[in-house]
Amino acid sequence: MRPPSSGRDIDDELRFHLEEEIERLVAAGHGEDEARRMVHDEAEFRRARRRCVDLERARRARRRREDVMEGTARDLRHAFRTLARSPGFTLAAVLTLALGVGANTAVFSVLDSVVLRPFPYPEADRIVRVWPAKHFNSTLALEVGRRSRSLEAVTGVSHWQLNLVGAGDPEALDAQAVHAGYFDLFGAGPRLGRAFTEEETLEGDDGVVVLSHGLWTERFGADPDIVGRTLQLDGYDHSDRTVVGVLSEDFVPPVRPDTDVWIPLRTFPGLTPGDDDTWYVTHVFGRLAPGVALDAAAGEIRSIAGGLHAEDPISVPEGDVQEAGLASLADDVVGDVRLTLWALLGAVGLVLLIACANLANLVLARGEGKTRELAVRSALGAHRIRLVRHALAESLALAVLGGAAGLGVAAAGLETLERSLQGALPRAAAVGLSGEVFLFSLAATLGAVLLFGVGPALRTTGTDLRTRLRAGRRGAGRARGGRRLNRVLVFGQVALATVVVGTAAAVGRSFVELMRTDPGFEPEGVVTVSVPLPTNRYPRGEPQRIYTAELLERVRAVPGIGEVGFIHLLPLTLSNWAFPILPDGFEPRAGEPLPSANFRVVAGDYFGALRIPLLRGELFDPATIGAEGDAVAVVNEAFVARFFPDDDPLGRTVRLFGDSPFRVVGVVGDVRQFALDREPVAEMYVPYASFSPGTIQIMARGTGDPAALGSAIRAAVWDVDPEIPVPSVRPLTDVRADSVARERLFTTLLGVFASLALLLGIVGVYGVTAYAMRSSVREMGIRLAIGARPARVLRRALGTELTPVAAGLAAGVAGVLLARRAATGFVPGVEAGDPWLLVAVVAVLGLAAALAAWLPARRITRRLDPVAVLRAE
Amino acid sequence: MADVDATSIYGTLNLMILRALADEDRHGLGVQRRIEAQTEGRVTVEVGALYPALHRLEAEGLIDGSWGVSESRRRAKFYRLTAAGRKRLKRDTARWLDHVRAVARLLGLREDPLS
Numbered sequence: 001m002r003p004p005s006s007g008r009d010i011d012d013e014l015r016f017h018l019e020e021e022i023e024r025l026v027a028a029g030h031g032e033d034e035a036r037r038m039v040h041d042e043a044e045f046r047r048a049r050r051r052c053v054d055l056e057r058a059r060r061a062r063r064r065r066e067d068v069m070e071g072t073a074r075d076l077r078h079a080f081r082t083l084a085r086s087p088g089f090t091l092a093a094v095l096t097l098a099l100g101v102g103a104n105t106a107v108f109s110v111l112d113s114v115v116l117r118p119f120p121y122p123e124a125d126r127i128v129r130v131w132p133a134k135h136f137n138s139t140l141a142l143e144v145g146r147r148s149r150s151l152e153a154v155t156g157v158s159h160w161q162l163n164l165v166g167a168g169d170p171e172a173l174d175a176q177a178v179h180a181g182y183f184d185l186f187g188a189g190p191r192l193g194r195a196f197t198e199e200e201t202l203e204g205d206d207g208v209v210v211l212s213h214g215l216w217t218e219r220f221g222a223d224p225d226i227v228g229r230t231l232q233l234d235g236y237d238h239s240d241r242t243v244v245g246v247l248s249e250d251f252v253p254p255v256r257p258d259t260d261v262w263i264p265l266r267t268f269p270g271l272t273p274g275d276d277d278t279w280y281v282t283h284v285f286g287r288l289a290p291g292v293a294l295d296a297a298a299g300e301i302r303s304i305a306g307g308l309h310a311e312d313p314i315s316v317p318e319g320d321v322q323e324a325g326l327a328s329l330a331d332d333v334v335g336d337v338r339l340t341l342w343a344l345l346g347a348v349g350l351v352l353l354i355a356c357a358n359l360a361n362l363v364l365a366r367g368e369g370k371t372r373e374l375a376v377r378s379a380l381g382a383h384r385i386r387l388v389r390h391a392l393a394e395s396l397a398l399a400v401l402g403g404a405a406g407l408g409v410a411a412a413g414l415e416t417l418e419r420s421l422q423g424a425l426p427r428a429a430a431v432g433l434s435g436e437v438f439l440f441s442l443a444a445t446l447g448a449v450l451l452f453g454v455g456p457a458l459r460t461t462g463t464d465l466r467t468r469l470r471a472g473r474r475g476a477g478r479a480r481g482g483r484r485l486n487r488v489l490v491f492g493q494v495a496l497a498t499v500v501v502g503t504a505a506a507v508g509r510s511f512v513e514l515m516r517t518d519p520g521f522e523p524e525g526v527v528t529v530s531v532p533l534p535t536n537r538y539p540r541g542e543p544q545r546i547y548t549a550e551l552l553e554r555v556r557a558v559p560g561i562g563e564v565g566f567i568h569l570l571p572l573t574l575s576n577w578a579f580p581i582l583p584d585g586f587e588p589r590a591g592e593p594l595p596s597a598n599f600r601v602v603a604g605d606y607f608g609a610l611r612i613p614l615l616r617g618e619l620f621d622p623a624t625i626g627a628e629g630d631a632v633a634v635v636n637e638a639f640v641a642r643f644f645p646d647d648d649p650l651g652r653t654v655r656l657f658g659d660s661p662f663r664v665v666g667v668v669g670d671v672r673q674f675a676l677d678r679e680p681v682a683e684m685y686v687p688y689a690s691f692s693p694g695t696i697q698i699m700a701r702g703t704g705d706p707a708a709l710g711s712a713i714r715a716a717v718w719d720v721d722p723e724i725p726v727p728s729v730r731p732l733t734d735v736r737a738d739s740v741a742r743e744r745l746f747t748t749l750l751g752v753f754a755s756l757a758l759l760l761g762i763v764g765v766y767g768v769t770a771y772a773m774r775s776s777v778r779e780m781g782i783r784l785a786i787g788a789r790p791a792r793v794l795r796r797a798l799g800t801e802l803t804p805v806a807a808g809l810a811a812g813v814a815g816v817l818l819a820r821r822a823a824t825g826f827v828p829g830v831e832a833g834d835p836w837l838l839v840a841v842v843a844v845l846g847l848a849a850a851l852a853a854w855l856p857a858r859r860i861t862r863r864l865d866p867v868a869v870l871r872a873e
Numbered sequence: 874m875a876d877v878d879a880t881s882i883y884g885t886l887n888l889m890i891l892r893a894l895a896d897e898d899r900h901g902l903g904v905q906r907r908i909e910a911q912t913e914g915r916v917t918v919e920v921g922a923l924y925p926a927l928h929r930l931e932a933e934g935l936i937d938g939s940w941g942v943s944e945s946r947r948r949a950k951f952y953r954l955t956a957a958g959r960k961r962l963k964r965d966t967a968r969w970l971d972h973v974r975a976v977a978r979l980l981g982l983r984e985d986p987l988s
Binding site: 021023 | 900901902905920921922923924925928947949
């Protein structure tokens with residue numbers, strides 16, 4: 001197609017028209033002026049000209065755009081060819097970029113799925129958790145919903161383990177007991193049948209169950225006729241429940257995502273919160289009414305709490321009123337993980353920066369090699385912008401390769417992490433690569449290109465031509481600006497690497513400390529088996545006691561098993577029972593509630609199995625199990641320190657809930673029950689003979705393979721009753737390890753990032769020094785020629801290169817001190833730090849950098865021949 | 874039929890220009906004269922409409938302009954119908970006929986005005 005015409009062309013074209021017409025009229029006998037007047041409608045011609053000029057201008061603009069695109073494609077093709085010619089450089093650059101971008105992409109995809117992506121519920125941003133710190137009963141949860149004008153669809157949630165029996169192997173199912181509003185609130189639509197109704201939560205009518213899609217397909221083979229079938233589900237009142245529906249496949253509950261069944265949370269019309277003893281409702285959710293702000297709604301909840309307290313100070317004590325309020329679903333479920341993940345992204349971002357500095361070095365070094373070529377080309381008239389474009393195209397080509405490889409690295413990394421994520425983070429099931437993640441990865445890559453590509457490109461083409469031609473001729477193709485840039489890069493790399501490595505070391509050390517924390521018991525060699533005690537089969541009281549005694553007997557008889565005991569809650573699993581107590585002689589101040597202590601139910605030789613020392617007195621007589629006994633208790637040291645600081649605790653009485661008396665018979669060592677990083681608190685142990693908690697954790701110390709011991713114990717459990725499911729057999733060491741899964745995940749990741757930072761940083765220092773040495777060959781040659789000793793020359797050269805390293809280390813130390821504060825969310829105790837550890841990190845980094853500088857420097861000064869250098873002049 | 878400005882019938886100026894170039898390459902003035910001659914002076918084409926239309930058709934690749942010398946030995950820009958332009962002329966002519974027949978039927982004219 002013809003190129004667009006210029007303004008002059010248009011004028012020529014119109015003038016021809018005008019003159020030709022005038023000539024025609026003159027030939028027809030008109031005078032020339034008259035003819036001109038007849039033809040020349042001036043406005044008409046002006047309009048024609050203006051419109052044509054506009055059109056051509058638009059055409060030119062379009063053409064320019066097409067040119068740019070064609071040019072870019074050409075530049076990219078050229079760049080790929082150039083890269084293919086130097087595979088070593090290309091491989092190094094692509095690998096560096098892939099690691100940097102990949103690590104960032106992996107961390108971002110976790111952040112994206114866990115923190116950034118909204119929950120998949122209708123109006124998820126308006127869903128709130130009501131009064132997060134409080135335990136409710138069914139009536140109280142509904143009462144709060146009834147009184148509130150700013151909340152809709154208020155529902156209580158409590159978690160249960162039900163035993164599915166009577167149809168094949170017994171199976172322990174995770175259940176949520178919920179009010180009917182739950183399904184509306186979370187948009188949980190049925191795949192089959194329906195959800196249960198409000199009427200079906202009424203006591204007596206609540207023999208229904210809704211299945212998860214997963215349970216329906218796995219256990220029932222996606223049976224289309226499941227609705228209407230009756231299942232035998234033990235553990236929460238009704239044993240026989242009619243299936244009314246199956247939820248759709250994409251519904252994932254906000255807490256306990258692996259829930260198998262939903263059952264009605266029983267409601268009792270006519271009961272007041274004070275009469276209802278269903279105090280196991282742990283979560284209450286609701287949706288903000290349209291137009292109501294979170295703060296306003298929280299204020300209303302506080303005043304409702306105040307009203308409830310005034311009516312019934314026992315169900316809603318003073319302390320609860322203080323804690324009344326609302327938390328958004330995101331805050332409640334994701335909470336403090338948010339900050340940690342952002343911090344992790346910050347750390348991995350620093351690694352990417354280090355990688356970019358390395359790439360910049362590589363590109364610069366190559367650019368220097370091409371300096372003469374570029375200088376000649378620009379002397380021959382190539383535009384600077386064109387040369388910059390070439391350099392940029394090369395960076396872009398690298399970015400395409402590196403970014404693609406980075407996505408691969410991220411996908412592989414996530415796959416490796418999958419299991420550790422599940423145990424450590426909320427919403428981890430949803431973690432994966434997505435469109436947002438891809439965009440992020442692209443942005444990270446492009447950002448990297450800008451960082452490592454543009455600067456060098458401008459620099460290599462920017463200096464004065466003649467200087468460069470001259471310098472090139474002399475074989476020292478390095479302008480002063482280049483050295484400065486290199487030093488800045490080395491400084492930055494060392495500083496960033498110090499920050500990442502120093503922080504990771506501090507976090508790692510705190511983690512080791514955490515793992516070393518003495519929990520007060522010896523987990524090594526203990527196998528735990530958790531046994532639910534279905535209340536339908538074994539009602540509280542005598543039947544449970546008989547079962548417990550028989551089970552203990554059978555497990556003791558398993559070969560290879562030493563001490564065996566039961567406790568009702570596994571330690572280190574963030575689970576706890578704490579009850580108000582009234583110890584003998586303890587005077588609670590007027591108007592204050594009773595003090596509370598942790599409460600554990602144990603049987604057999606629990607303390608022996610866990611090697612918890614008996615400090616005073618005696619343990620329960622094993623015979624108290626199975627007999628309506630004397631109510632006795634064992635307390636821990638913290639209990640004695642708090643309630644009987646001056647007296648002998650033995651023989652004193654502790655009244656549970658202020659009434660039931662227990663006689664203290666022994667004192668045992670403190671145990672960290674709740675979590676490794678929580679100090680032990682006052683605790684009392686009572687035997688199964690006097691309290692039936694509904695679950696049994698078998699703790700068996702034995703020799704040999706824990707898995708084999710576990711199966712043997714499982715067989716013993718089924719020997720006593722084949723209808724009891726055994727959900728989990730875990731060595732106690734695994735329980736301890738899982739209790740710090742999140743800390744371990746973050747520590748490991750940070751460790752990986754620190755290794756990357758260290759590796760990339762050292763490679764960077766090595767590259768820059770090698771390069772700097774090569775380019776100051778001439779200077780060193782002259783020094784040697786005028787009689788300097790080689791060692792001195794080497795020292796001098798090293799000194800120059802190591803100055804930015806030292807500065808980087810200093811800046812890095814400052815960075816570590818700041819970052820440590822930000823890292824306290826990773827693992828407790830990071831902030832305190834350890835000055836020696838920091839010194840060690842600095843020493844290691846400094847030594848590594850010195851070595852990385854010394855190796856190439858020595859190689860070059862050794863081979864240096866002053867005569868040859870000067871002859872090359 | 875009264876005198877008609879070529880732009881008053883929507884979309885027909887382009888068709889007329891293409892038709893005027895179908896048998897011979899012409900400069901702008903030649904196109905204007907050809908249209909006026911073929912319609913026996915009933916249709917007039919204003920300069921302010923003609924040249925922008927020529928340039929637009931050129932940008933679309935339907936006609937191709939190049940500088941040459943006129944019969945009066947003046948430098949003039951001549952336009953040539955490209956292959957794409959010829960195809961477009963054929964297509965738009967058919968459409969125009971369809972359109973006229975449809976309107977004629979709508980207006981209750983019993984006979985086909987074009988036959």
